[in-house]
Amino acid sequence: MSGVSDLVQVLDDWGQSPVGQTLGQARDHLRGRLPVLLALGALGFVGAFPFTSDVVQWLIADERLPEGVRIIVTTPVEFLLLQVRLAADVALALVFALLAFDLFRAAARASTPAMQDAVAAARGKVNLGAVLVLVLSAAALAVAGLLYASTGLVPLLLDYLTRDAQTVGLSTDWRLMAYVGFLVRLHLASAVGFQAPLITLAVLRGGLVERATLVAHRRHVWFGCVIMGAFVSPPDPLSLFLVALPVVLLFEVGLMVDRLLGVPRASA
Numbered sequence: 001m002s003g004v005s006d007l008v009q010v011l012d013d014w015g016q017s018p019v020g021q022t023l024g025q026a027r028d029h030l031r032g033r034l035p036v037l038l039a040l041g042a043l044g045f046v047g048a049f050p051f052t053s054d055v056v057q058w059l060i061a062d063e064r065l066p067e068g069v070r071i072i073v074t075t076p077v078e079f080l081l082l083q084v085r086l087a088a089d090v091a092l093a094l095v096f097a098l099l100a101f102d103l104f105r106a107a108a109r110a111s112t113p114a115m116q117d118a119v120a121a122a123r124g125k126v127n128l129g130a131v132l133v134l135v136l137s138a139a140a141l142a143v144a145g146l147l148y149a150s151t152g153l154v155p156l157l158l159d160y161l162t163r164d165a166q167t168v169g170l171s172t173d174w175r176l177m178a179y180v181g182f183l184v185r186l187h188l189a190s191a192v193g194f195q196a197p198l199i200t201l202a203v204l205r206g207g208l209v210e211r212a213t214l215v216a217h218r219r220h221v222w223f224g225c226v227i228m229g230a231f232v233s234p235p236d237p238l239s240l241f242l243v244a245l246p247v248v249l250l251f252e253v254g255l256m257v258d259r260l261l262g263v264p265r266a267s268a
Contacts, residue, residue, distance in 0.1 A: 030099075033098075033099075033102070036098070037095050037098065037099075040091075040094050040095060040098055041091035041092065041094065041095050042091070043091075043094075044087075044090045044091035044093070044094040044095075045087045045088060045090065045091040046087075047090075048086070048087040048090035048091070049083060049084075049087040052082070052083040052086040052087055053083065055086060056079070056082060056083070056086070056176075056180060059179075059180050059183055060176070060179070060180070066158050066159055066162040066172070067162075068162065068166060068172050069158075069162055069172045069173075069174060070172070070173045070174070071173075071174055071175075071176050071179055072173050072174070072175060072176065073175070073176050074175055078175070078176055078177050079176065081177060082176060082177050082180055082181075085177070085180075085181060085184075086180070086184065089184055089188060093188065096192065100138070100195070100199075134198070137198060138195060138198055141194040141195055141197065141198065142191040142192075142194060142195070144194050145187075145190035145191040145192070145193060145194030145195075145246075146187055146190060146191050148190050148194070148246065149186050149187045149189075149190035149191075150187065153186055153190060153242050153243070154183060154186055154187070156242070157186070157233075157238075157239055157242065160238065185232045186232060186233070186243070188232075189228065189229075189232040189233075189243060190243075190246070193225075193228065193243070193246060193247040193250070194246065194247075194250060196247050196250035196251045196253075196254060197250050197251070197253050197254035197257060198254070199254070200214075200251055200254025200255060200258065201254050201257060201258055204254075204255075204258045205258065205261070211255075211258060211259075214255075215255065218251075218255075221248075221251055222248050222251075225244045225247040225248050225251070226240065226244045228243075228244065228247065229241075229243035229244035229247075
């Protein structure tokens with residue numbers, strides 16, 4: 001029973017932490033934006049579906065498969081279901097992009113009086129230079145995440161999992177749906193996870209959470225990174241480590257950059 005009590009206490013601490021409170025606010029925001037998110041997701045799904053067959057052919061090319069691996073289809077509708085799944089992933093990516101925009105817009109408006117005064121003085125003017133830097137930074141981090149997944153994470157995991165099965169005499173025939181879904185999850189998780197510095201800076205520079213408070217509860221952020229890694233990686237320690245570690249390190253990079261930038265000028 002003590003173990004259950006400890007788990008309940010950890011979850012309660014998580015809910016009372018700044019991260020937990022922020023997630024509660026995000027839930028309320030999602031309810032208000034649901035119609036727009038659904039419309040954007042539907043548009044992304046319809047637009048992406050015609051291109052999914054080409055994507056599948058590229059993913060299962062021989063040069064991208066470990067030695068001795070074959071890709072098989074076990075049901076008549078498996079390829080069609082895979083196309084639906086890929087189109088849905090594109091739709092989810094667009095929804096996430098809109099939510100990320102909402103986050104940075106909230107950070108720009110902020111909750112601190114000094115930041116609110118600065119926004120009011122601007123009278124709705126947009127700093128195009130800052131927006132350009134933000135967009136380019138997000139794109140660069142996403143590309144870095146995709147490169148990490150395609151050149152390091154995915155080949156290493158595929159080789160590890162293939163050798164692990166072949167050493168006990170198992171044939172390595174992988175289902176098309178499972179294989180492509182595995183690749184998409186890891187690439188998407190890497191592209192999203194590499195946004196950790198921007199998200200950290202948005203939360204801190206926007207005054208949504210005080211730096212001292214976030215630092216004091218950083219273990220909750222680490223725990224969240226591990227949970228994310230558990231959802232997208234195979235159930236083994238190596239995969240979990242390779243997925244979660246870069247996100248944790250980039251979160252710490254965000255904290256370091258915030259320290260180098262110092263106190264926001266508007267609040268000085």
